[in-house]
Amino acid sequence: MVISKQKREIPGTVLFDGEQARKGYALNKMCFSFNSAENRAEFVRDEDAYCAKYGLTPEQRAAIASRNVLQLLAAGGNVYYLAKFAGIFGLDMQDVGAQQTGMSKDAFKAKLIDAGR
Amino acid sequence: MATIVGAITTSHVPAIGGAIAKNKQQDPYWKPSFFDGFPVAHQWLDKVRPDVAVVIYNDHGLNFFLDKMPTFAVGAAPEYCNADEGWGIPALPPHRGDLDLSWHLIESLIAEEFDLTTCQEMLIDHAFAIPMELLWPGPAPCPVRTVPVCINTVQFPLPTPARCFKLGAAIGRAIEFWDNDARVVIVGTGGLSHQLDGQRAGFLNKEFDLLFMDKLIDDPLWVTRYSIPDLVELTGTQGVELLMWLTARAALPGGVNKVHSNYHIPISNTAAALMVLESV
Structure with missing residues (x-):
């Protein structure tokens, strides 16, 4: 089978494919390290030094500084590793969803409940 | 020969672990x-x-990063531990392995041309630990031995639904030919529809989920008509975890009797569901 290089367009969605995995490797590797409480504490103590240690690109460093999930995704972040970054700030997936959709958390939660009706 | 008693498929949202840890199961x-x-x-x-x-x-x-990302991995460890995944939910208890079944599965699946990654050390994340806690709750040690089978849904391309169906069917055949009198249950975890990332975060599709659950009983091949991008569009970027349900169902050799199903929107951002299917 020949793989078509034309990417499927799905609104509001970017598949984490090889292109994203290449682009986001340093960022994702840093976020993967946040499985460890010690590493999370080290990041909080000195964010600049921690990002430098993982060799983040300027785009990735700016995205981390912004705490903006869409920006982190655009810099190659994968949501499973980004969830560990969000965990440092005590944010859950509804906070993350609300931020990405530009809604309040309550409005985002209401939207989810509506989908069940 | 071993007997497959049936399959249980369920969602594995981390928030479930949070509710268990805080004893909030009876909250509205x-x-x-x-x-x-x-x-x-x-x-x-x-x-x-x-x-x-x-x-x-x-x-x-938790166990795998992008440095090495297997499409299909099978555990072959004496014990599997859960660990911190970054959001502070206490680790759930470890699970005993079954080395004989692990290696029998590995040998059978590779003979059937599945090129597996085999893991003699393997951490199990919430997707394994939470469903096991739901199925065998409480402080007593879990009474069943376990074999983890991990399917990549992190980095695309993912294995196709058709490939996952074949993997499940091969798992079922391997168990049926296992020279052991053990009784084996298949557990498939994940889904159903949800999307965590992007402007479409919060996407759910109740109509598709309910149809998928219905088809899984008597026509599990139905969903193999869809490509992975189709399934992302229909069920969300994480809704593709329905591959675990499909693989589990495909492992049941014959017809099934639906013992139970339920469906609940939302748990966190997810359409959560449970099915109990008995082999007939």
């Missing part, structure tokens, strides 16, 4: 059907008395 958020759906599964497990669970799940960045 989880009503009417989430935790209250599990007693039926417990009664069924008491009746069919499995010795071993083959647990089909997807790792979310």
